[in-house]
Amino acid sequence: MPASPKSTDPADPARTPLSTLAGVGARTAEKLAARGLLTLQDLWLQLPRRYEDRTRLAPIRGLQPGMPVQVEGVVEAVERGFRYRPSLRVALGDDSRATLVLRFFHFRATQVAQFRVGARVRCYGTPRPGQHGLEMVHPTYRLLGDEEQPGLGERLDPVYPQIEGVGAATMRRLIRQALERLPDDDTLELLPKAVLRERHLPSLRAALLTAHHPPPDADVAALLAGTHPAQRRLVLEELLAHHLSLRRQRITLQRHAAPAFAKAGALADRLRAALPFALTGAQQRVFDQLVRDLRRPVPMLRLVQGDVGSGKTVVAALAALLAVESGAQVALMAPTELLAEQHLASFRAWLEPLGVRVGWLAGKVAGKARTQARAAIADGTLQVVVGTHALMQEGVAFRNLGLVIVDEQHRFGVHQRLALRDKGTEGGRVPHQLVMTATPIPRTLAMTAYADLDVSAIDELPPGRAPVRTVALSAQRRPELIERIRGACAEGRQAYWVCTLIEEDNDKPGEAGSAAGSGARSEMVAQAAQGTFEALCAALPELRVGLVHGRMKAADKQHAMRRFKNGEIDLLVATTVIEVGVDVPNASLMIVENAERLGLSQLHQLRGRVGRGSAESSCVLLYQPPLSQTARQRLATLRETNDGFVIAEKDLELRGPGELLGTRQTGLAAFRVADLARDADLLPVVHGIGDRLLHKAPAVADRLIERWIGGAARYAGA
Known part of the structure; x- marks a missing residue:
């Protein structure tokens, strides 16, 4: 059922229900409400997605x-x-x-x-x-008609987002009615006038009228590009509302107490001494930030981002030891069993020699083993617990959860992250949170989407890691590529062949074959992988060829991956299930089929599966010609750079924030007018205004959040 407007007070035009407009009966109101359009204010902010110039x-x-x-x-x-x-x-x-x-x-x-x-x-x-x-x-x-001379339009015609059951002409008419009830400037305006003067921006009323019905002398090119002062005025307020919402939630969460890990860090020092390598400067910098956070009695909320192979896991392990030494438990959650098992192996190898008890809880842990694991978590016997979504399930209780580590956090929904955090809220305290991602996030996106988190970057690779050589080849050259695989494997190296789903739209990156994939789409990817596997077995009979895809049973997947890691498979045919976390140092050749179908960040993640050992490594991007302009840009970017942060910025430009982060997964609400790639220069201004409003005018901050986000404000601390 759609929500009802919060107020029908005639003194508050913004909250006046749409049923007061001529032509809005019960059925039309229901269709509008299904799209979140309930009040006059909702229609004021239902801005054109483009304009048609009939002037x-x-x-x-x-x-x-x-x-x-x-x-x-x-x-x-x-x-x-x-x-x-x-x-x-x-x-x-x-x-x-x-x-x-x-x-x-x-x-x-x-x-x-x-x-x-x-x-x-x-x-x-x-x-x-x-x-x-x-x-x-x-x-x-x-x-x-023969003598007819119709006049030209006086203004650009707005084209609004389509709403099922509500025609374009009806939408224009309703919005025109709503705009006739816009209050005066003093009633509507929430931003300080000094800010508008400094930025040469119009009032909100003037900006809305111009955005909906640009005058004949409006800068058409600027309007179509989204850079007109009226649009910039709306963008500024929308970004500010989202920023304030996240900041407000962070403030709310940090009113809680958290355990302060004040011990000297002897366990972390012992692990560092035992490691066969020294931390990079970037790892040391980020660990120092974690130490400062964890020693304070307020909840840490920190995102650690780092390129593939930058060494995030060992930094997380060092942080875990600070919690363990202070008597707290640690939960590390990963989105797939493959990735969780790899973390488990690392943590056991590093922590168990120090006397730390590391446990495992995932979907495949069943029966007596599951009961025993839950009991050991509940009584504190297990000090560090690694697992998947199973950690969040009802019946899993921690004795003293002090630190939650979430890997590839964008793959978890808001409710899931909250569910794990809430396992440690006894006694009015909440655990510290460390979230990690191997998908570097553009600075502009991090400033907006993660304003409730402190963001750290491990932006330095360990010494000796040679960049992966990347080439793009037409699929017509497949036969010579098969010979290249034969030669690499004959020299004792291993290779991946990644299959993706072929879609009709050349400009739409696929998300094929994710580990969590299901239904017809995942089935098609699995069939494509099966076909490729059979063809490569026939073409390369002397090689040991393996197969992994998302439709296989978890045990079969694990078995195939383990054989590949142990060198018992030469060539692994896989879907993008191997995108994150799989570490096989001997693999030095990666082939990605239909590479033009994937986004830049996903291609970069796949490329990161090779180049993890001492051998020179290559990534071959096989594409089906002809390439669209967008696909050409993606492949060119990958050939030119191995820097994940540069790639992330380009991916934001090409794909937008929703696709890059996974809007539904992060809880990042879709913007009405803002475009983070285009409007990045406004973010420092937004942060400055946000600080002033939170300290000097909190009621205004609340009204801004209500205006632009309303009930869609994200969950506190998620």
């Missing part, structure tokens, strides 16, 4: 592919075709002595009759290259 006519000769325009011309020829499917082609000419083709795939006989030779047509659409010059596919159009 001028463009000559056909000057049209540019991909640039939407309005043209007017005379029908020169009409042709119906049925070669592959029904189509209607209309040739339109104008005074510039050029021709544009209008193409329709869905049409009625009456439309064909309308487009008689000599008829005048005005249409709006996006020209694109066709077989015989430029064409518009399914433009909006109007047939004109």
